[in-house]
Each structure stands twice: as C-alpha cells, then as structure tokens.
Amino acid sequence: MITALAGGVGAARFLQGLTCVVPEDEITVIVNTGDDIELYGLHISPDLDIVMYTLADIVDVERGWGIRGDTFNCLDMLRRYRHKTWFKLGDRDLATHIYRTQLLKSGRPLSEATEGLCQRLDLKLRILPMTNDRFETKVATDAGTMHFQEYLVKRGAQDMVMGVIFEGEREARPAPGVIDSILNTDAVIICPSNPIVSIGTILSVKNIRSTLKETEAKVIGISPIVGGSPVKGPADKLMRGLGLEVSAYAVAALYQDFLDAFVIDRMDEAERKRIEKLGLHVVITNTLMKSIQDKVRLAKVVLGLVG
C-alpha cells in the first residue's frame, strides 16, 4: 500500500507515473484543499480536480488544469453579464463543481463528494481531501491579505508575499481515512508540490504531522525545487516571503522531522551533504517529468526506496 500527500500539477504528474507501477487500488492520495474557493455559488477544489482529471486522463495537459477540449461558453456569457470572471471555468469543468456543490448542499462531506466523482470517472485509487472542514489559505501581501487563488490567478502572483495564513488550521480535522492511510501503509510519498501552500497546508491539519512522525511506514519526499526554482507555481515567491531559502535543502528542512528519505534532482547534487546532515537519506535522480517515461522512471526510483 502507498499513501501520497499531494497538491496540484506536480503531484498529479508523479501520481500518473505511480499508477503505471503500482495497482491503482493500492494507492491513497491525500489532497490539499486549502485552495478551495466558492465562486459563482459553486464549491471549487482546484487540487482535487487536477489530480482527478489527470488520473482519469481527461486533464488539459497544456493548460495544466481543466478538461481537455473544453469550451468556455458559460464564462463568455457571464462576462456579458459583467460577472467577475477571473477564475476560468470550462463548460465541462463546471459540471464537476455543480455536482460537488449539490452533494455538499445535501449534507454530504467533501470526502464523499470526492468519492462520488472518482467513481463516476472510473478511478480505482482512493482520493481523500485532507479535511472535510473549512480551510482557506490566504496570502498576506503588500497589496493586502487575499485568498490564495486571488493571489495566484486573479493577480498573477505579482504581489510581494509577507506571510501565509491558514484559516481553519486550529479547527480542521483530517478527513476520514487520512490518519489510517498514513499509519497502515508501506510508504508515504510527499509529492513534488508546493511545500508551503500544498504540503504545508496538509501538514497543518490536526494530527497529520504527528502521525507522519509516528508511522512505521517509510516517508519519502520528492523535491519540488529543481536547480533553485520551482518547476511550476509560485513556491519561490512564497518561500522567499517567509524568509526561506529557495532550495531543495530548505524543503528538506521543512520536512526533516518526519522524512526518512528525500529525492532531489541531479541539478541539486551540491546540496546532498547539507541535506544528509539533517539525518535524511538522499537520492539523486532526474526529477523533471515531461514524458510518461520520465514519470514512470521517477515512480520506480521512489518505490525502490521502500524496500
């Protein structure tokens, strides 16, 4: 059994490789919901959707989000109504949000809504939101404090980051299955996702970090920082804003209390010694995932560490 902690695009790419090596029904993915936002009266879960769409092989690979070949006619008409349309929603994508929102309104928790969506997309692996409770990642910037999606999508990650706030951090409990899937597994993989607003959010949910320290499973991280910058997304800006160095080492340092091994890219070979001094086993390989072959190869390297 394998459990993975995941954000959006980077995690989804890695998981695609993993499902080529491990039977889908032996995989549990715990996904960040700090990016979730209510827009257009709909509950949108960007990271859950990217992971689901990628594994169902319907993701728009070019854009990195949404559904391949989708149209944007509803958004177009919303623009005519002068509705705010900074968050892009495809017409097919909308169906996901409509379906999820209806399940939530009928009193079902997010984990059940996610299970329903996965089933209907014929996914065999288990995708769990980190929490069913309200959790909202906000970014404090020189232009004010705003929802993470507003910082990232609406304002293009251009504002100077001064801090990150996890609203709900104290109250949010892990979704059913989360703690159990960390304890009863052969390995926990920390996907190459943003260490602050993807993995950091998951770690902030009650008992998750302490369970990662407790578990007898091997905990293996993959660095999202390659050659001193993130492969995708604003991790560099957020890390710098929190006074952190933007390096594989800095990510390892954030995870050192629960990590057994850390996989870094060849480009960051020079950091091996510093990371080893944190008490971690370091594995160096090519971590950039462009082709499906890259993804499968990386998955095999990581699984090789489980023993």
Next chain:
Amino acid sequence: MITALAGGVGAARFLQGLTCVVPEDEITVIVNTGDDIELYGLHISPDLDIVMYTLADIVDVERGWGIRGDTFNCLDMLRRYRHKTWFKLGDRDLATHIYRTQLLKSGRPLSEATEGLCQRLDLKLRILPMTNDRFETKVATDAGTMHFQEYLVKRGAQDMVMGVIFEGEREARPAPGVIDSILNTDAVIICPSNPIVSIGTILSVKNIRSTLKETEAKVIGISPIVGGSPVKGPADKLMRGLGLEVSAYAVAALYQDFLDAFVIDRMDEAERKRIEKLGLHVVITNTLMKSIQDKVRLAKVVLGLVG
C-alpha cells in the same frame, strides 16, 4: 404605455412584434414564474428567460428556448456523473441561472435579479416577474402530482391531467411595479399564452385579477387557441383536464370578468357570437406568428383597439 401579461414562447413572439411598433421603454411585461424550478442548485425561470432571450434577439428560435448556437458540454459531463439531466441547459444559458442564483442568494428579490439581467442584455423594456415570492405550479396526473416542468419536459406531457395546483397562491404578492403597471397604463395586453399555467398563474397572484377589473386601461386578450388547439404547448391537455372546452371561447370565458376585447383567429370566426355574448368586443384577424411581419401586423391590430 403598454403593459402585457406573458408566458413563454407565444408571448415572446407577440412582444417581438410589439417592440417594433411601440418604443421599448413604454412597455412593461409581467411574466409568469409558476414554472420556475431549482435544478442543479440553480434558480431557473423558464418564461422570464424565453422573453428576455427573444427580445434580446439571442433566443434559439428552432428550439423555442435557450440561446442560439449554444453548446451542451456541461450537461454532457453531468450525464457522465450520472446526474439527472432531463432539463436541458446550454452552456451559455447556464450563465443566466448562475448569475440569477447568486443575486438571489445575496438577498436580492427576483425582480432585481431580472432587472440586472435585462440591463446587461441591453433591453430597454421593463420585465417584471409576477411575484418575488415562492410560487410553484404543480400538475395532478394519473401518474401522481408533479412540478409543471416535470410534467412538461421530463415526462413529455403524456400523463392524464386531473388538476392544477398553484403552490404559494395564497401567499404570493405581486412583485413591485406589477399593480402600478396595470393601473397606470393605456392598455393591458393578455398575450397568447397558456390560459391555465401562464396567464392563470399570474391571475392567481393576490390583487392582480381585481386590479385588472379596476383599471381604466383597455384590457385586450389574444387567443392562444387557434382552430381548436394551442399553437404550442399543452394548453389543450390542461384545459381538458380541468373540464374545459379547448376553444377561443373557453379562454374568453376564463378572462371575461376583466377583458374589454378579445382577438381571435380567422379560423375561429364561428365563435364570434358566443364570445360577444360574454360582453366582449371581438376582433378577428390572422393570429399565427411565423414571420416578423406577422408579429408586427398582429401588434398593430391590437394597438388599433387602444384608441
């Protein structure tokens, strides 16, 4: 000033002609909301939409509802999620329901939401829902009692009608502007709409029928029944279900207490005398509206009665 009572397609066609003859900003339309339904978590107002779309010249004329050239990708994906999809929603059409639902959720009444939509569609005439209150038309059939849309769209008007129920009839108050627009106008036109579930619903809202009797404006009806059957829709089945004859005369009889004149089709010339005996002035003309010329001509005939 002209005020019109309207249902969906038939009314919209007539109003299109009217706006070619009377300046748009001198027209108020009071629209049936008994067909409104909440589906997909969205507030859908079928008759308001048909009237708006037709007058904004974006209606899908072939289908009679929805927006011309619309796609159905969201619905397609909802089908993949095994969501019930009997009520057809185009992707552009969805934007209307999303926008309306958000305004309603923010505490705005339906009349304001409608005003907002009309403004953004550049409509100059005033479109008022008959009421801002909950009002739901149900049909009692041999297959049970169901929402009118379920009877019409989901089950294709195939069940035997045993009665019509107006839920909210006792409580629903006219939307702001409705009563005033009936009193302070030169003429009130009862559009060629279903006398039971379009006009009948409007008439059942508190004070509307009594105000129609009171007003000094000329009240002119146009028969939706031509040659013994409705031009469109299930008026015949509903009328028969209520024990009514399906004829222009039967419609005139339903309206006789407030009507001054009634416009019927040449095909129904034989009914003139019976209708005149109800105390109504009868005008005979061609009421079928196929071309825009037909619509304009009918509008002129009706306006000719205002004097």
